[in-house]
Amino acid sequence: MDEFKKEIVKLLAAKSFAVAESLLEVPPDHKMGDYALPCFTLSKELKKSPAQIAKDIVKNVEPNAMIVKIEAVGPYVNFFVSSEKLAEIVFEDAFKLKNDYGKSLIGRDKEVMIEYCGPNTNKPLHLGHIRNMLIGATLSNAFEACNYKVVRANIINDRGIHICKSMLAYQKFGHDREPDKKPDHFVGDFYVIFAKKSEEDPKMEEEVYEMLQKWEDGDKEVHALWKKMNNWVYKGFDETYTNLGIKFDINYYESEYYKEGKKMVMEAIEKGLFSKDDDGNIVADLSQYKLPKKVVLRADGTAIYVTQDMYLAKLRFDQYPKMDKLLYVVGSEQNLHFQQLFKILELMHFDFAQRMVHVSYGMVNLPSGKMKSREGTVVDADDLINEMTGVALVEVKKRYPELGEKETMNRARIIGMAALKFFFIKHDPMKDFVFNPAESISFDGETGPYVQYTYARISSIIAKNNGKVERAINYSLLTEDVEKRLIRKIAEFPVVIEATVSGLKPPLLSRYLLDLCQAFNEFYHSCPILQSDEELKNARLLLASCTRQVIKNGLTILGIDYLEEM
RNA sequence: GGGCCUGUAGCGCAGCCUGGAUAGCGCGACAGCCUUCUAAUAAAAUUAGAAGCAAGCUGUAGGUCGCGGGUUCGAAUCCCGUCAGGCUCACCA
Numbered sequence: 001m002d003e004f005k006k007e008i009v010k011l012l013a014a015k016s017f018a019v020a021e022s023l024l025e026v027p028p029d030h031k032m033g034d035y036a037l038p039c040f041t042l043s044k045e046l047k048k049s050p051a052q053i054a055k056d057i058v059k060n061v062e063p064n065a066m067i068v069k070i071e072a073v074g075p076y077v078n079f080f081v082s083s084e085k086l087a088e089i090v091f092e093d094a095f096k097l098k099n100d101y102g103k104s105l106i107g108r109d110k111e112v113m114i115e116y117c118g119p120n121t122n123k124p125l126h127l128g129h130i131r132n133m134l135i136g137a138t139l140s141n142a143f144e145a146c147n148y149k150v151v152r153a154n155i156i157n158d159r160g161i162h163i164c165k166s167m168l169a170y171q172k173f174g175h176d177r178e179p180d181k182k183p184d185h186f187v188g189d190f191y192v193i194f195a196k197k198s199e200e201d202p203k204m205e206e207e208v209y210e211m212l213q214k215w216e217d218g219d220k221e222v223h224a225l226w227k228k229m230n231n232w233v234y235k236g237f238d239e240t241y242t243n244l245g246i247k248f249d250i251n252y253y254e255s256e257y258y259k260e261g262k263k264m265v266m267e268a269i270e271k272g273l274f275s276k277d278d279d280g281n282i283v284a285d286l287s288q289y290k291l292p293k294k295v296v297l298r299a300d301g302t303a304i305y306v307t308q309d310m311y312l313a314k315l316r317f318d319q320y321p322k323m324d325k326l327l328y329v330v331g332s333e334q335n336l337h338f339q340q341l342f343k344i345l346e347l348m349h350f351d352f353a354q355r356m357v358h359v360s361y362g363m364v365n366l367p368s369g370k371m372k373s374r375e376g377t378v379v380d381a382d383d384l385i386n387e388m389t390g391v392a393l394v395e396v397k398k399r400y401p402e403l404g405e406k407e408t409m410n411r412a413r414i415i416g417m418a419a420l421k422f423f424f425i426k427h428d429p430m431k432d433f434v435f436n437p438a439e440s441i442s443f444d445g446e447t448g449p450y451v452q453y454t455y456a457r458i459s460s461i462i463a464k465n466n467g468k469v470e471r472a473i474n475y476s477l478l479t480e481d482v483e484k485r486l487i488r489k490i491a492e493f494p495v496v497i498e499a500t501v502s503g504l505k506p507p508l509l510s511r512y513l514l515d516l517c518q519a520f521n522e523f524y525h526s527c528p529i530l531q532s533d534e535e536l537k538n539a540r541l542l543l544a545s546c547t548r549q550v551i552k553n554g555l556t557i558l559g560i561d562y563l564e565e566m
Numbered sequence: 567g568g569g570c571c572u573g574u575a576g577c578g579c580a581g582c583c584u585g586g587a588u589a590g591c592g593c594g595a596c597a598g599c600c601u602u603c604u605a606a607u608a609a610a611a612u613u614a615g616a617a618g619c620a621a622g623c624u625g626u627a628g629g630u631c632g633c634g635g636g637u638u639c640g641a642a643u644c645c646c647g648u649c650a651g652g653c654u655c656a657c658c659a
Contacts, residue, residue, distance in 0.1 A: 074587070254659095
């Protein structure tokens with residue numbers, strides 16, 4: 001919509017009112033106009049009252065074909081754009097570009113890696129992982145829509161004491177059984193068994209450390225067990241990823257890198273970048289960044305998490321030398337860790353440190369209360385996915401009892417996942433929130449199904465017209481206020497996608513879709529489509545069709561499917 | 567105790583970066599929203615059901631934008647202080 005802003009600036013400049021485009025704003029109420037110029041800042045310069053300046057502008061500046069009306073309201077000058085021109089500009093884009101409408105070129109083929117999920121292989125994925133993956137996947141899609149090349153990366157925590165706990169319990173109590181349920185849950189059960197049994201038998205705590213030692217020494221038997229159980233877990237994870245529509249381009253396994261950071265630390269210590277503390281640990285002094293010091297290598301020479309992270313960051317920039325950004329989607333409890341990691345790398349003179357970003361997010365809770373793994377109130381990801389599908393299933397059956405079982409299930413799954421995903425994504429990542437399954441599945445309110453429903457509603461209207469949408473229409477017919485508002489909303493879409501990417505804020509996109517759907521439903525309510533005269537019908541059908549296209553493109557970025565009928 | 571984050575209607579949230587006109591949205595509450603057909607009826611009113619682009623829409627009520635200062639012509643927005651909650655300050659990840 002830059003066209004209109006530019007035109008306004010040009011009009012003003014012609015009468016020697018020098019105004020920057022950025023000064024123009026959108027009035028709080030559309031009835032006031034499409035753009036507004038507050039005259040306060042001009043007041044000093046011209047030594048007149050803002051209201052007087054507004055009047056002067058209106059007196060001197062003539063409307064034209066694009067800007068059809070100019071009004072002074074107090075200290076503001078309000079501009080009204082030609083709805084005909086507006087419709088023409090928007091529809092030319094939206095209707096022609098179809099699935100590409102809204103896409104942006106700001107990425108210019110730059111590479112971005114987005115790391116998300118980060119599971120442990122001792123137990124199934126939980127509620128927190130769902131939030132993580134949905135943020136990661138949405139950002140990935142949004143970056144792609146802005147013409148970035150996106151590498152979706154997963155970091156898998158496949159080693160360590162917690163993994164050995166599941167392994168030891170299986171070794172003792174598993175009797176070589178094969179999984180008789182979803183295999184990651186099967187493994188997770190042994191993690192729980194360990195917790196119980198080790199209370200009765202404290203010796204198990206020692207045994208588990210022995211097992212970790214054996215693993216690190218490359219003991220064949222332990223490694224065989226480790227591989228077997230991890231493979232079960234991966235199989236289970238894959239199922240969950242598929243159900244959620246999550247994909248990765250590359251997996252990084254902690255077991256392959258955990259020792260590698262050591263060399264980096266040793267080199268840095270020779271350059272005098274790190275020092276030793278009293279216990280012999282190697283420490284990065286970050287006081288110049290006003291951060292607490294950080295141990296980067298244990299006194300015994302073993303690596304810790306940052307050591308591995310340092311190496312992995314370097315590895316990734318070696319693998320993708322042109323990488324413009326490396327995003328880590330990781331919970332807010334690790335804020336300090338990432339601040340330290342980035343500054344340590346800066347201290348080591350890696351210029352890529354500037355290109356790393358921590359995408360932080362808060363906790364998800366349930367109405368039943370806080371989620372704590374120690375108290376066993378962790379909400380399992382698969383359980384939640386099944387619950388959502390189940391709730392949706394009841395609704396679908398109620399409305400379409402005659403539908404076949406396969407189609408019923410398909411719709412239930414699509415609606416259930418839309419409810420889940422939309423509810424998660426619409427919340428500001430920074431904030432904790434409570435996930436309410438019942439609320440999320442509602443067709444009313446700010447929900448995924450509401451958006452899907454609007455899509456289906458438009459589809460049904462178009463289907464009633466035998467699927468025909470005329471492209472050549474008389475733009476001057478769309479003069480109603482609600483029509484204009486909807487057109488303007490459609491025009492906003494490309495801006496929203498760019499803002500989602502530049503601000504790393506998935507909620508912007510979901511909020512936008514809600515606004516769009518609401519604008520459509522208002523339009524629909526007050527402007528009959530199919531019952532209008534031929535010309536007007538065609539114009540409104542095109543408007544509806546463009547709206548549907550934007551909903552589809554938006555949902556696609558959110559990883560949400562749409563239905564032609566609900 | 568230090569650092570980071572959060573505090574906006576009964577509840578759930580957006581707006582804050584980049585200061586402007588009456589602070590938006592959703593849930594909940596309350597009041598409303600067209601036509602046709604079928605049934606009950608002598609008819610109408612009415613009620614119930616179905617279909618119609620129809621799980622949607624409109625309106626009303628509901629606010630010390632945590633609190634106190636400051637900057638500014640103007641502050642939910644910027645600055646300082648303060649209170650409350652979360653996270654964090656490991657040789658965990």
